[in-house]
């Protein structure tokens with residue numbers, strides 16, 4: 001069975017009630033009947049809005065982070081159970097902006113991944129190297145280390161209930177996209193690493209590419225053998241662009 005394509009939008013800290021309504025409505029209508037799976041990961045305050053605007057459509061929704069804790073005195077945090085209350089299916093875990101700005105170490109990412117699964121959510125686990133790391137030729141080590149932290153914590157079999165996103169940090173929001181060959185190389189490496197633990201899980205795992213995906217480059221990226229779709233930042237805020245990317249899936 002070929003893996004289906006999956007395109008997820010990461011709105012980051014963008015949006016307003018009024019702007020979201022037109023974006024959600026346009027996406028809902030625009031991707032109806034598409035072959036690819038589609039989701040949008042919105043800021044926490046807009047989960048209720050996403051739920052009501054997308055219910056009954058083929059667009060799923062989710063959050064961009066989750067606490068590693070179940071509940072308690074953790075001011076400002078949001079639990080997996082709370083995300084469930086709003087019908088979330090997905091949650092982004094370990095995005096590079098969380099890793100670099102908010103102290104999400106490999107250990108924290110592994111704990112958040114475990115918490116998401118425990119709540120029944122599908123983690124979209126982000127991995128990727130910085131420009132310095134790529135130039136130092138340690139891309140494979142970095143991505144493997146990030147992946148291994150999660151496998152060590154939760155077991156390789158849990159990746160059957162997760163999605164991985166390869167996002168080279170130097171390509172995020174920069175307009176610089178990894179070439180399809182550069183991305184494919186790392187995607188193949190990720191799949192091989194998972195296959196070492198479970199060939200079946202590796203064969204079914206959706207591995208998304210993220211980093212300046214646009215309607216113009218999506219088709220070629222998604223055409224690579226180990227690229228199963230995309231995690232889309234900037235272009236997910238523009239309905240026509242996001243729909244165009246979903247059409248390539």
Ligand code: PGA
Nearest residue numbers: 172173211212232233234
């Ligand atoms: P971008 O962001 O598409 O704006 O490069 C991707 C991401 O950060 O998930």
